[in-house]
Amino acid sequence: MGYQAHFRVWRGDADSGALRDFRVEVNEGEVVLDVIHRLQATQCPDLAVRWNCKAGKCGSCSAEINGRPRLMCMTRMSTFAEDETVTVTPMRTFPLVRDLVTDVSYNYAKAREIPSFQPPADLAPGEYRMQQVDVQRSQEFRKCIECFLCQNTCHVVRDHEDNEQAFAGPRYLMRVAELEMHPLDTADRHQDAQTQHGLGFCNITKCCTEVCPEHIKITDNALIPLKERVADRRYDPLARLFRR
Numbered sequence: 001m002g003y004q005a006h007f008r009v010w011r012g013d014a015d016s017g018a019l020r021d022f023r024v025e026v027n028e029g030e031v032v033l034d035v036i037h038r039l040q041a042t043q044c045p046d047l048a049v050r051w052n053c054k055a056g057k058c059g060s061c062s063a064e065i066n067g068r069p070r071l072m073c074m075t076r077m078s079t080f081a082e083d084e085t086v087t088v089t090p091m092r093t094f095p096l097v098r099d100l101v102t103d104v105s106y107n108y109a110k111a112r113e114i115p116s117f118q119p120p121a122d123l124a125p126g127e128y129r130m131q132q133v134d135v136q137r138s139q140e141f142r143k144c145i146e147c148f149l150c151q152n153t154c155h156v157v158r159d160h161e162d163n164e165q166a167f168a169g170p171r172y173l174m175r176v177a178e179l180e181m182h183p184l185d186t187a188d189r190h191q192d193a194q195t196q197h198g199l200g201f202c203n204i205t206k207c208c209t210e211v212c213p214e215h216i217k218i219t220d221n222a223l224i225p226l227k228e229r230v231a232d233r234r235y236d237p238l239a240r241l242f243r244r
Ligand code: SF4
Pocket: 143, 144, 145, 146, 147, 148, 149, 150, 151, 171, 208, 211, 212, 213, 214, 215, 216, 218
């Protein structure tokens, strides 16, 4: 049975805006993105919202729903009581374009700062061999749909805009970790992890892991092992001797 839900949606741009209240029809089996689309179709034709797959795979429809960073297309309306107000706001960490759409170019800039995979010079494509356990590690990280919910949630940038330059964020530190732990990657990435990508800013609060819609164990499987590798190299007495 359908019902009328109370939605509170952010409307505005970088200069001004406010939360607006709406009554919108909800039908059985719908997700928040369905209701936002109905709002657009019936009451606010100019409501800006980014989406693409409606299947939790393109990473476009990220927003904050009742204050929690989530994908709109994967948030079922059945998780809310019928008389509950559902508040939908744009991701807070990134500059607002309009309504529910933010400018996520910070993330693309961070992606470009990480040098790509560097295989051994004496191996041709097709000659790469590695253990299944190493394949599986990379596969977990490669489930990432680049929704940027982890980037939006991590307090290092969310609460301190001035850290943007120095901190790559969990998604891109995970990329550094993947390459650093890759048995065929020849680049030495542990130094850059600390100096270029701001690994030291991460104090393993795990908020990034909590919001990942792909359930990637970002902190336990990427960030902590990367920190351990950096610490091992830095405090290894032999390595210190050679550095001197
Ligand atoms: Fe989204 Fe998870 Fe990828 Fe972060 S790691 S961008 S939360 S899918």
